[in-house]
Amino acid sequence: MLRSFDDLVRYQARMGEDRFPITDLLFNAQDGALKYLMVDTGGWLDSQQALVAASLVGEMTVDTAEVVLKATPEEFAQAPRWEGEHQPLFPILSNLPPLVVGPFGGTYAPLALAAEIDAETDAEDADRDPRAEAAMKRFETAKSWLGVDIFGRDGALGVLDDLLLDPETGRITHLVIDNGKVLSGKLLVVPYSVLRYRAGGGHLVLDTNAEALGKAPQIDQIDRLERHWHHDVHNYYMIPV
Structure with a gap:
C-alpha cells in the first residue's frame, strides 16, 4: 500500500x-x-x-x-x-521609516535593529x-514541491497536488496532479518516471502533453493508495509497474 x-x-x-x-x-x-x-x-x-x-x-x-x-x-x-532557513530581517525592515515610535513612546531604528539581529543570527549559523x-x-523536500507548476511538451499541465511514497521500496512512485479538470472524488496520478526534470525556476517538466494527460485514467481517492490501479496507469504511459 x-x-x-x-x-x-x-x-x-x-x-x-x-x-x-x-x-x-x-x-x-x-x-x-x-x-x-x-x-x-x-x-x-x-x-x-x-x-x-x-x-x-x-x-x-x-x-x-x-x-x-x-x-x-x-x-x-x-x-x-x-x-x-535564516531569513534576513534587513530587506524586510528596509521599507520602514528611519525611526519608529514603539507602543510605549520610545523610538528605535529598524535598520540598526535588523543589522544587529542579523549579525547575531549569522554568528549562530556558524x-x-x-x-x-x-x-x-x-x-x-516534499513540501517545496507541493503546489509547483507542472509543464509538458506543449505547455502548462497543472500543479502538483501530492506525492505517493512506496514504503517497501523507499521511493516516491507517483505524482498527483491537479489540472483543474479532474472529476470530483477522483485523482490524476502520473508515474514518477514520467518526470523529466525540475527546472531552475522550481517548476516540473513531464514527458507528456495536455491531451495525453487529459485522457489518462483517473483513480478513486478512496483507492488511491491501493495497488490495483497501477496496471491501468502504467500501461497507459507504457511504463513497467
Whole structure:
C-alpha cells in the first residue's frame, strides 16, 4: 500500500514511548529515493528538525497513523539537526521609516535593529549542523514541491497536488496532479518516471502533453493508495509497474 505525503505529515514518528511530528521528507529528485524523514524534536519556541536516515525508517501504520523509527536513542541523538532557513530581517525592515515610535513612546531604528539581529543570527549559523546543511542542499523536500507548476511538451499541465511514497521500496512512485479538470472524488496520478526534470525556476517538466494527460485514467481517492490501479496507469504511459 502506498502512502501519500499529505497523509504522512499527519502521522507521528514513534521511537519507543516517544512521539515526534513528521514535518517533511528529503528525497533524491533523480529517482525519487527517500533519503531522510524530517521530524520535529523541539517546542513551538525552539523548533528543531531531526533528519532520520531512510535506513532507520520502519513500518508506516495506517491504523495508528505512526511511522516506526528503528533508531536507537543514541542514533536519534546523533541524527543531523536542521534549524530552518535564516531569513534576513534587513530587506524586510528596509521599507520602514528611519525611526519608529514603539507602543510605549520610545523610538528605535529598524535598520540598526535588523543589522544587529542579523549579525547575531549569522554568528549562530556558524554553529549549525553541516550535515543537515549539506543534505538540504543536495536533496529535495516534499513540501517545496507541493503546489509547483507542472509543464509538458506543449505547455502548462497543472500543479502538483501530492506525492505517493512506496514504503517497501523507499521511493516516491507517483505524482498527483491537479489540472483543474479532474472529476470530483477522483485523482490524476502520473508515474514518477514520467518526470523529466525540475527546472531552475522550481517548476516540473513531464514527458507528456495536455491531451495525453487529459485522457489518462483517473483513480478513486478512496483507492488511491491501493495497488490495483497501477496496471491501468502504467500501461497507459507504457511504463513497467
